[in-house]
Amino acid sequence: MPDALDRAVAHARAWIAGHDTRSVAPTASYAELKRRIDVGLNDEGVAPEQVIDDLAAAVEGGLLGSPSARFFAWVIGGSVDSALAADVLTTAWDQNQGIYVCGPAASVVEETAGAWLKDLFDLPREASFAFVTGCQMAHGVGLAAARHGLLTRAGWDVETHGLFGAPRLRILTSDRAHGTLDRAARLLGFGTAAIQKLPSDADNRLPAAALERALKADDAPAVVALNAGDLITGAFDDFETQIPIAHAHGAWVHVDGAFGLFARASAAKRPLAAGIDNADSWATDMHKWMNVPYDSGVAFVKDAAAHRGAMSATAAYLSVAEEGRDALDWNPEHSRRARAITVYAALRELGRDGVEDLVDRSCRFCRDIVRGIGALDGAEALNDPQLNMGIVRFLSPKPGATDADHDAVTDRVAAAINASGEAYFFNTTWNGRRAMRVAVVNWRTTEDDVTRTVAAAKKALAEVREGVAA
Numbered sequence: 045m046p047d048a049l050d051r052a053v054a055h056a057r058a059w060i061a062g063h064d065t066r067s068v069a070p071t072a073s074y075a076e077l078k079r080r081i082d083v084g085l086n087d088e089g090v091a092p093e094q095v096i097d098d099l100a101a102a103v104e105g106g107l108l109g110s111p112s113a114r115f116f117a118w119v120i121g122g123s124v125d126s127a128l129a130a131d132v133l134t135t136a137w138d139q140n141q142g143i144y145v146c147g148p149a150a151s152v153v154e155e156t157a158g159a160w161l162k163d164l165f166d167l168p169r170e171a172s173f174a175f176v177t178g179c180q181m182a183h184g185v186g187l188a189a190a191r192h193g194l195l196t197r198a199g200w201d202v203e204t205h206g207l208f209g210a211p212r213l214r215i216l217t218s219d220r221a222h223g224t225l226d227r228a229a230r231l232l233g234f235g236t237a238a239i240q241k242l243p244s245d246a247d248n249r250l251p252a253a254a255l256e257r258a259l260k261a262d263d264a265p266a267v268v269a270l271n272a273g274d275l276i277t278g279a280f281d282d283f284e285t286q287i288p289i290a291h292a293h294g295a296w297v298h299v300d301g302a303f304g305l306f307a308r309a310s311a312a313k314r315p316l317a318a319g320i321d322n323a324d325s326w327a328t329d330m331h332k333w334m335n336v337p338y339d340s341g342v343a344f345v346k347d348a349a350a351h352r353g354a355m356s357a358t359a360a361y362l363s364v365a366e367e368g369r370d371a372l373d374w375n376p377e378h379s380r381r382a383r384a385i386t387v388y389a390a391l392r393e394l395g396r397d398g399v400e401d402l403v404d405r406s407c408r409f410c411r412d413i414v415r416g417i418g419a420l421d422g423a424e425a426l427n428d429p430q431l432n433m434g435i436v437r438f439l440s441p442k443p444g445a446t447d448a449d450h451d452a453v454t455d456r457v458a459a460a461i462n463a464s465g466e467a468y469f470f471n472t473t474w475n476g477r478r479a480m481r482v483a484v485v486n487w488r489t490t491e492d493d494v495t496r497t498v499a500a501a502k503k504a505l506a507e508v509r510e511g512v513a514a
């Protein structure tokens with residue numbers, strides 16, 4: 045008789061097998077899902093395999109096809125086969141990865157995966173790291189280490205005395221910084237008023253002269269937060285120029301490399317991130333380009349002592365391993381999932397060459413989709429992607445159409461593509477105008493998917509434009 049785990053694997057297989065034929069967009073309404081899922085808390089228990097079958101039936105049509113090949117909204121990866129399978133094992137093994145003695149093997153896997161990632165991204169080998177839930181928490185770890193490092197230099201013990209009465213710190217970044225940086229800073233007591241967002245240039249980069257002026261204008265110790273991969277255009281800050289400027293003013297340099305750090309794994313894309321290894325901390329995601337299941341991000345910190353100083357949580361009842369890694373000295377969490385196991389698996393499955401190929405083909409497919417859609421009658425490409433992030437816009441055929449008309453058509457075309465089930469996009473506002481973002485990070489995406497996606501856009505665009513012209 046099939047048990048619950050077998051049933052779960054069968055449902056998982058059906059979900060994965062359906063990626064190519066199922067609508068990428070959910071098809072069930074909120075009311076429908078609510079009715080099916082909230083059946084009332086039962087008094088008597090239900091057999092485990094029944095629970096699993098009921099659950100799979102209840103969510104039918106309510107799952108977003110984000111792990112599928114034609115999902116280009118936000119920056120969301122899929123799961124390579126070994127990572128998905130390793131996630132199942134991680135759950136079955138159920139190790140508490142807080143300390144070495146609670147999971148020796150998992151701890152060594154984490155130590156190994158962290159070292160392999162430093163190698164892959166060519167970051168300083170002495171850097172420490174933490175496997176966290178995502179890039180926002182990786183920002184939290186990097187900024188906590190920065191806070192510790194800068195305040196120690198200023199003669200202030202922030203772990204003992206907190207920020208009340210502490211020397212003032214500030215964060216300098218560009219207006220292209222991801223919103224998660226703000227939230228991480230807020231949670232650490234910086235407050236958003238401590239974040240100065242300097243205007244970016246036409247290429248979405250932080251101008252070096254403005255950074256230098258801002259550093260000179262105020263004596264307060266600063267964190268300079270730079271971008272490796274702008275969230276809309278994939279642009280990189282100029283690390284070779286900016287990091288030396290920041291360091292000359294005693295600043296700590298933190299890099300948001302949520303997906304952009306992966307440029308380091310590709311010989312072709314690596315020049316975009318030249319000099320990034322001179323930063324002090326780096327935040328990246330594994331659930332994006334590494335294609336492991338949610339949730340998975342990593343922080344790296346060059347000054348391991350600052351990192352450990354900010355995070356260390358060793359209490360008397362916790363045995364400190366003589367050898368092996370106690371993750372709670374590096375992580376914000378106490379008890380936690382053995383999150384690095386999927387990363388270890390994905391790195392083994394792909395190898396260096398596989399990661400490079402994944403990065404290169406994602407970039408090529410993004411460019412092909414942007415150029416392909418941009419060449420359609422009534423469409424325009426707003427960038428020529430240098431990485432895996434592109435933007436396109438659709439135009440109203442109305443004579444004398446205004447930007448607002450083009451905005452409306454852009455939103456209607458994206459909605460029509462999504463409604464077709466063929467591909468999935470999410471629009472943004474870029475330079476004051478609506479634009480459709482094209483993010484390619486999924487290992488499943490193929491040339492065929494590019495063709496199918498451009499065809500779906502062509503059809504949706506023609507329908508919307510006919511409707512507008514009529």
Ligand SMILES: *Cc1c(COP(=O)(O)O)cnc(C)c1O
Nearest residue numbers: 119178179180222224275302329
């Ligand atoms: C996705 C993303 C983040 C946030 O990552 P989470 O994993 O969602 O916390 C931060 N910065 C950039 C550039 C991103 O693309």
